[in-house]
Amino acid sequence: MKSIINLFLFFSFIISYSQQVRHLETINDSWQFHKGSLDTPFSNDDLISWEKVTIPHSWNTEDILDDEDGYYRGDGWYKKTITIPKVYENQKVFLLFEAVNQVTSLFVNGKTVGKDHIGGYTTFARDITSALKKGENEITVKVNNAHNDEIVPQAADFSFYGGIYRDIQLVITKPVHFEVANMGANAIFVRTPEVSEASAKITIESKLVRPKKGKYLVQHTLFDAQDTMVKQVISKAAFQKDVFSEFTINNPNLWSPDNPYLYKLVSEIVDKDGVVLDRIENPLGFRWFSFDSKKGFFINGKQTKLIGTNRHQDFLGKANAVSDEIHRYDMKLLKEMGINFLRIAHYPQDPAILEMCNKLGFVTTLEIPFVNKAAANEAGKQNTINMLKEAIRFNYNHPSIVAWNLGNETTMKAPKDLGEAYTKHFVETHKVLAETIKEEDHTRYSYSVFFREPAYQDKLGIRFTELVGYNKYYGWYVEELEDIDKNLRSLVKRSLELDPDKPFILSEYGGGADPRIRSYNPTRFDFSIEYQFLLHKAYMKTILDMPEIVGANVWNYADFQVEHRKDAVPHINNKGLVSANRQKKDAFYLYKALLSKTPFLAIASKAWKNRAGIADTQGGTFAIQPITIVGNSKDVELIVNGESLGKKTFDFSTATFDVPLKGGENLIEAVSEQNGQLIKDYATIDFTLQPKNLKSTKNPFNEIAINVGSTCYFNEDHNVNYLWMPDKAYEVGSFGYVGGELLRHPSNRRNTIGTDISVKGTENDPIYQTQLIGVEAYKFDVPNGTYELSFLLAELKTKEENIMDIEVNGKVLWSELNLKKEYGDNRGVAKRFLITVEDDKGITVNFKAKKGKTRLSGIKLRRIN
Ligand code: GCB
Numbered sequence: 001m002k003s004i005i006n007l008f009l010f011f012s013f014i015i016s017y018s019q020q021v022r023h024l025e026t027i028n029d030s031w032q033f034h035k036g037s038l039d040t041p042f043s044n045d046d047l048i049s050w051e052k053v054t055i056p057h058s059w060n061t062e063d064i065l066d067d068e069d070g071y072y073r074g075d076g077w078y079k080k081t082i083t084i085p086k087v088y089e090n091q092k093v094f095l096l097f098e099a100v101n102q103v104t105s106l107f108v109n110g111k112t113v114g115k116d117h118i119g120g121y122t123t124f125a126r127d128i129t130s131a132l133k134k135g136e137n138e139i140t141v142k143v144n145n146a147h148n149d150e151i152v153p154q155a156a157d158f159s160f161y162g163g164i165y166r167d168i169q170l171v172i173t174k175p176v177h178f179e180v181a182n183m184g185a186n187a188i189f190v191r192t193p194e195v196s197e198a199s200a201k202i203t204i205e206s207k208l209v210r211p212k213k214g215k216y217l218v219q220h221t222l223f224d225a226q227d228t229m230v231k232q233v234i235s236k237a238a239f240q241k242d243v244f245s246e247f248t249i250n251n252p253n254l255w256s257p258d259n260p261y262l263y264k265l266v267s268e269i270v271d272k273d274g275v276v277l278d279r280i281e282n283p284l285g286f287r288w289f290s291f292d293s294k295k296g297f298f299i300n301g302k303q304t305k306l307i308g309t310n311r312h313q314d315f316l317g318k319a320n321a322v323s324d325e326i327h328r329y330d331m332k333l334l335k336e337m338g339i340n341f342l343r344i345a346h347y348p349q350d351p352a353i354l355e356m357c358n359k360l361g362f363v364t365t366l367e368i369p370f371v372n373k374a375a376a377n378e379a380g381k382q383n384t385i386n387m388l389k390e391a392i393r394f395n396y397n398h399p400s401i402v403a404w405n406l407g408n409e410t411t412m413k414a415p416k417d418l419g420e421a422y423t424k425h426f427v428e429t430h431k432v433l434a435e436t437i438k439e440e441d442h443t444r445y446s447y448s449v450f451f452r453e454p455a456y457q458d459k460l461g462i463r464f465t466e467l468v469g470y471n472k473y474y475g476w477y478v479e480e481l482e483d484i485d486k487n488l489r490s491l492v493k494r495s496l497e498l499d500p501d502k503p504f505i506l507s508e509y510g511g512g513a514d515p516r517i518r519s520y521n522p523t524r525f526d527f528s529i530e531y532q533f534l535l536h537k538a539y540m541k542t543i544l545d546m547p548e549i550v551g552a553n554v555w556n557y558a559d560f561q562v563e564h565r566k567d568a569v570p571h572i573n574n575k576g577l578v579s580a581n582r583q584k585k586d587a588f589y590l591y592k593a594l595l596s597k598t599p600f601l602a603i604a605s606k607a608w609k610n611r612a613g614i615a616d617t618q619g620g621t622f623a624i625q626p627i628t629i630v631g632n633s634k635d636v637e638l639i640v641n642g643e644s645l646g647k648k649t650f651d652f653s654t655a656t657f658d659v660p661l662k663g664g665e666n667l668i669e670a671v672s673e674q675n676g677q678l679i680k681d682y683a684t685i686d687f688t689l690q691p692k693n694l695k696s697t698k699n700p701f702n703e704i705a706i707n708v709g710s711t712c713y714f715n716e717d718h719n720v721n722y723l724w725m726p727d728k729a730y731e732v733g734s735f736g737y738v739g740g741e742l743l744r745h746p747s748n749r750r751n752t753i754g755t756d757i758s759v760k761g762t763e764n765d766p767i768y769q770t771q772l773i774g775v776e777a778y779k780f781d782v783p784n785g786t787y788e789l790s791f792l793l794a795e796l797k798t799k800e801e802n803i804m805d806i807e808v809n810g811k812v813l814w815s816e817l818n819l820k821k822e823y824g825d826n827r828g829v830a831k832r833f834l835i836t837v838e839d840d841k842g843i844t845v846n847f848k849a850k851k852g853k854t855r856l857s858g859i860k861l862r863r864i865n
Pocket of ligand 1: 508
């Protein structure tokens with residue numbers, strides 16, 4: 001008997017690997033799209049305009065970077081004709097949508113198929129077989145992304161772009177198949193209840209769909225990474241629907257961040273003749289893990305500090321319609337940076353992401369978009385629970401996932417301010433979500449993330465999950481850089497006092513940085529690349545030193561688009577370690593130096609190619625500026641224009657040199673050695689040396705642009721790199737302001753300069769956002785000649801009326817200037833004047849208030865003759 005079974009096994013094995021049983025194809029091309037509502041969507045009405053689009057698609061891409069606030073939230077219609085080839089007659093046909101934001105209605109040949117799908121981030125499938133006819137079939141999809149009180153997210157710091165923004169797949173199976181349309185789920189649930197170095201037990205729950213009674217076998221075959229069969233198990237699927245299988249293997253090759261070893265589990269349904277009817281593949285990684293609130297995270301018994309980032313599905317100009325190639329690129333860049341931890345925030349993302357987390361060895365947490373506020377009604381609660389179930393079932397088999405997060409900053413909108421009924425729903429939602437996590441998957445941790453004090457959540461009674469995450473922006477929105485260590489330690493203490501056994505994750509921290517902004521005097525909220533670098537250095541010092549911070553995720557891997565943001569670049573949250581089109585910022589290199597296990601060295605600021613400075617001495621030929629090198633070796637030597645500046649020892653992976661830069665091109669070489677291997681990095685800097693004395697004949701004055709009211713440099717354009725210099729007080733022989741005060745941020749950002757108002761009519765918001773208010777004069781001690789003098793001005797949400805005269809050397813240039821009246825609020829105004837300097841007078845620009853206060857954002861002087 002045994003040998004007959006073996007023979008059967010052998011044949012089924014042969015058959016199963018010689019044919020394709022389940023058909024899968026993307027149908028992303030050539031959809032017709034109509035933005036707006038349609039009364040007669042299925043008519044051939046010529047008046048309805050359709051445009052051809054390719055999935056991934058979002059209808060909001062053009063709304064993003066315009067000057068206007070808001071983005072289209074409403075209906076969008078898609079249609080496409082498909083023909084199912086004859087070979088698939090009598091089979092089951094499904095459409096699988098990886099994600100559509102946010103309510104989806106599906107029609108085939110004008111008839112509704114299935115229920116509307118609710119929620120913009122989870123995968124779902126619909127069986128369209130019975131609606132199909134021979135020949136051509138019209139698929140129509142109505143999508144709506146309008147605000148809906150019953151669907152989360154209700155509010156968030158990201159935009160809810162509409163459209164079919166992930167792949168659509170056509171799935172064709174035999175009538176007997178593994179379930180496809182179970183909340184978008186994979187029909188195979190793999191668990192590894194016992195794993196050790198010696199052996200691993202695998203249990204598998206398979207969900208079958210069988211229209212007819214019959215005898216089927218469910219066959220699971222485990223392959224190692226070399227595609228060698230390790231084990232096969234066959235279970236009868238006589239009459240029951242769910243089939244349970246179980247087997248054990250010896251000496252599993254364990255999955256971990258250091259060794260992301262993946263097996264492949266092939267699951268098949270085989271009929272009595274040995275014909276394979278359906279087949280699905282799943283990744284399988286053997287690992288055991290636990291969190292300890294005092295000692296940290298352990299994987300396969302090894303203590304592992306979890307360091308990584310958060311990530312949004314986003315790319316500049318594409319809204320959320322991001323290709324699989326970009327998703328995979330991001331994961332590779334994160335691997336290059338050296339992370340081992342990824343928080344997929346704030347919603348489930350493209351399947352490509354988890355595939356890469358498994359392959360690259362990222363320990364991962366995944367969450368649902370219950371952000372800031374609940375959809376506080378019964379339908380809202382049910383929808384949120386459904387999303388969680390869909391997220392868990394679809395992603396169940398990824399070995400990289402260790403925790404399911406039920407929500408982010410859900411107390412952002414203070415529940416008490418929203419009334420008793422809201423609070424009740426809100427608390428209940430938390431409770432039921434935490435329970436659902438454990439019901440759906442008891443093999444992983446439940447997790448929730450907050451930004452308010454531990455005591456606040458305690459008072460509300462929402463401490464339901466096993467892990468807790470805190471989003472803390474010390475040194476950015478609140479508190480100073482110097483106090484990051486103190487604040488973090490005391491937060492962790494408060495959390496552990498409340499819940500001594502609940503592991504603490506620093507789920508978000510970070511600060512904004514616009515790659516155009518640079519500073520040698522970085523300050524909080526100046527959006528300089530240098531401040532972001534210092535902030536992350538400070539955080540990492542504490543994070544690495546505290547075992548109680550079991551894991552930490554930078555906010556964010558990349559800059560991302562948020563319609564309502566008004567930072568240095570309007571509509572962009574720029575807390576990324578790379579920009580929205582993936583240019584690396586200096587802090588990226590810091591993390592790489594701290595985390596990378598292979599030799600690494602970088603001139604952190606090498607992306608800043610166009611710099612300027614004032615000569616160190618009168619008639620001097622260079623300016624000294626600091627340059628920071630990051631690396632993971634002991635020390636580094638810096639060579640500037642062929643001359644060595646000597647060696648410096650790395651301190652926390654950084655070393656800063658004072659570098660003499662000459663006018664023109666400078667070659668910077670950093671050289672280090674690790675394990676006998678030489679490592680090098682280069683940078684070229686095009687340097688504009690401004691004379692200390694503007695009348696210098698050795699280095700004659702040519703042109704200068706000053707970012708008035710700011711300590712930052714500003715690179716106007718990535719390609720042209722027109723550079724604005726930081727402002728300074730006037731000194732004889734040089735240039736600078738006289739009088740005035742720096743414009744300060746609103747009170748919650750004490751002591752920070754500039755505003756977060758988005759400035760219309762310009763892309764150079766940061767120049768206008770920093771200003772000198774009440775400025776009396778601006779002086780340039782330049783030689784006689786003809787000059788072009790430009791002013792950059794903006795009146796930013798001022799209440800009072802401001803009128804000023806601008807005079808040059810006693811002559812009125814611009815009289816009775818009322819910016820608000822003439823140009824409007826928050827609009828950048830740039831004007832240039834031609835002036836002549838005679839009698840060695842230099843230039844004195846006087847600002848005279850006729851009413852209210854004077855102001856100046858930028859000033860530019862260019863010598864013509
Ligand atoms: C947070 C939120 C995240 C925001 C971030 C920020 O705490 O969880 O969605 O984008 O702060 O940049 O303010």
